[in-house]
Amino acid sequence: MNRYKINEVFQSIQGEGALTGVPSIFVRIQGCPVGCPWCDTKHTWDINPDDERSADDVMAEQGESSHWFQSSFDELMALFAREGYTAKNVILTGGEPCMFDLTELSSQLIARGYGVSIETSGTFEVLTHPDTWVTVSPKVNMKGGYDILDSALARANEIKHPVAMERHVDELKALLTRLPEGAAPLIYLQPISQQARATELAIKHCIENNWRLSLQTHKFIGIE
Ligand SMILES: C[S@@+](CC[C@H](N)C(=O)[O-])C[C@H]1O[C@@H](n2cnc3c(N)ncnc32)[C@H](O)[C@@H]1O
Numbered sequence: 001m002n003r004y005k006i007n008e009v010f011q012s013i014q015g016e017g018a019l020t021g022v023p024s025i026f027v028r029i030q031g032c033p034v035g036c037p038w039c040d041t042k043h044t045w046d047i048n049p050d051d052e053r054s055a056d057d058v059m060a061e062q063g064e065s066s067h068w069f070q071s072s073f074d075e076l077m078a079l080f081a082r083e084g085y086t087a088k089n090v091i092l093t094g095g096e097p098c099m100f101d102l103t104e105l106s107s108q109l110i111a112r113g114y115g116v117s118i119e120t121s122g123t124f125e126v127l128t129h130p131d132t133w134v135t136v137s138p139k140v141n142m143k144g145g146y147d148i149l150d151s152a153l154a155r156a157n158e159i160k161h162p163v164a165m166e167r168h169v170d171e172l173k174a175l176l177t178r179l180p181e182g183a184a185p186l187i188y189l190q191p192i193s194q195q196a197r198a199t200e201l202a203i204k205h206c207i208e209n210n211w212r213l214s215l216q217t218h219k220f221i222g223i224e
C-alpha cells in the first residue's frame with residue numbers, strides 16, 4: 001500500500017490555467033529537487049524526517065510550513081470526509097508530485113468519481129491514470145534532461161510557462177519545436193509573482209503568438 005508524504009490539503013478554487021475557476025481539493029506533496037529561484041512553495045522542497053507530524057497537526061497549522069504527514073489513500077479519503085470537502089476535482093501538486101508514481105493514487109481517485117489534475121515541472125516522468133489532466137510548467141535547467149521533459153510535454157494537456165524575461169519566452173519557443181507530431185497542448189504564459197513587467201511581457205507574447213494568459217487569480221482575491 002502506497003503512502004504519500006503530504007505538505008498540506010485544502011479545498012479552494014483552481015486559480016491558474018485552463019481549469020481556472022474549478023472547485024478543487026489540493027493535495028500538496030512534499031519534496032522538490034528542482035530549485036526554481038522564484039518558487040512560491042519553497043517550504044515544500046525538503047523532506048526532513050524531523051518535520052514529520054500527524055495529519056491532525058498539519059491540518060491545524062495556519063500558513064506555510066515545511067511540516068508533512070504520511071497518508072495512505074484510505075486515510076486521505078477519511079481526511080476529505082472529516083473536512084467535509086465537496087469539490088469533485090483533486091489537484092496533485094507540490095513540491096514535485098511526479099517524483100512519485102501517481103498511477104495508483106490517480107486511479108483510486110478517479111474510481112471514487114473525482115476528476116484529477118497534476119501540476120508538474122516536467123523534470124520527472126508523468127506516471128498517472130490516462131484521464132488525468134496534466135499541466136506541465138517546464139523547467140529548463142531541468143535535472144532530468146530533455147528525454148524526460150519531452151515525454152512530459154508530449155503528455156501535457158496544457159503547458160503553463162512561468163515568465164518574467166524575454167529569455168523565458170525564447171525557451172518556450174524552443175521547447176515547442178520539440179513537441180511530437182499531433183500533440184496540441186493549450187499554451188499559457190503565467191507571469192512570475194504577479195510582477196507588472198512580467199504581466200506586460202506575458203500579454204504581449206500571448207497576443208503575438210495566440211497563446212493564453214494564466215494569472216494566479218487566487219492571489220488577487222486572497223484565497224489559498
Ligand atoms: C508550486 S508549482 C508545484 C508543481 C510543480 N513543481 C511545478 O513546478 O509545476 C505549481 C505551479 O506554480 C507555478 N509557480 C510557482 N511559483 C510561481 C511564481 N512565483 N509565480 C508564478 N507561478 C509560479 C509553477 O510554475 C507551477 O505551474
Ligand SMILES: Nc1nc2[nH]cc(C(=O)O)c2c(=O)[nH]1
Pocket residue numbers: 012013014015016026041093094119218223224
Ligand atoms: N487556488 C490555487 N490554485 C492553484 N493552482 C496551482 C496551485 C499550486 O500551487 O500548484 C494553486 C494554489 O496553490 N492555489
Ligand code: SF4
Pocket residue numbers: 032033034035036039040041042094095096121139
Ligand atoms: S519545480 Fe515547482 S515546486 Fe519545484 S522549485 Fe520549481 S516551481 Fe517550485
Ligand SMILES: [Mg+2]
Pocket residue numbers: 040
Ligand atoms: Mg501555488
